[in-house]
Amino acid sequence: MAGYFKDIWLGVSTVLIGMHITFKHWFKFKKAVTIQYPHEILEMNERTRAHLFNVADECAVCLQCARACPVDIIDMQGIRADKDEDLGLLPTGKPKRMHLIKFDIDFSKCVYCGLCVEVCDTKSLHWRAPVEPCTFTREEMYKSFATIPPDEVERLIAFDAERKVKKAEEMAAKKAAAAAAKAAKAAKAKAEAEAKPAEAGADAPKAAKSDVGEEKKETPAASDTPEKPGTPDSPDAPENTPKPEPDKS
Ligand code: SF4
Ligand code: SF4
Secondary structure (H helix, E strand, C coil): CHHHHHHHHHHHHHHHHHCHHHHHHHHHCCCCCCCCCCCCCCCCCCCCCCCEEECHHHCCCCCHHHHHCCCCCEEEEEEECCCCCCCCECCCCCECCEEEEEEEEECCCCCCCCHHHHHCCCCCEEECCCCCCCCCCCHHHEEECCCCCHHHHHHHHHHHHHHHHHHHHHHHHHHHHHHHHHHHHHHHHHHHHHHHHHHHHHHHHHHHHHHHHHHHHHCCCHHHCCCCCCCCCCCCCCCCCCCCCCCCC
16 A cells, blocks of 8 residues: 555656756746747847848959859859949949849858858858848749849840940951951062062173173183192192102112
8 A cells, every 4th residue: 555655656756856847947937048930030140151142233243252152053144334334333442344134042052151252352242140041942042132123134135245246247347457458468579579570580681791791801811720739749739648659679
């Protein structure tokens, strides 16, 4: 009988010990340590790598971030502004020269390494807190940061295509002009080269005649002909020319 009541007491006491912490928090009405996520969001630290954000107006479209990304998820496109167009200044103080028509990041593949933020000169690309990155669908993780409306993007693309065609035509015209100038120069050089032998041919008989006279005049007299060195009788014969030895017999 005593053992029966002892078991009952053991069961009740162990439950009370187990519920001790619960009762303590229950009756003390301590402030809750959990929140009703996602309806409530905790304030995040400024340096939290939670969500990338690009300020399109401050982006130089330099492609540094896209090149630095190890998983290649930054998809961007820019169009050079017209030379008379003023797009304002970048945070670096330099004039903005490119329209940002596309800047998409697929956050479902991002490894949150922060390399893109490190290389951004203008600091237009940065971590933004306290926005948290969770979504209910994978598609929602694909974010676009370009702010130019679609019809303006179309106009810019058409303008850029037209400009490229014009530039190509100008280049072709320049090349053709250069080729024509080169051909004209070559033709002139050829004509000059052909004209020279004709002139030389007309002067040739005169020159030949005068040469013959000069040749005659210059023919030296026989007495002036120098003796060949090495002739045994010659006084100029070299000393080392072997002389015939007298016959001793
Ligand atoms: S944080 Fe890293 S992985 Fe994510 S977009 Fe930037 S460079 Fe790419
Ligand atoms: S590095 Fe910065 S300025 Fe350059 S394209 Fe990327 S976000 Fe824009």
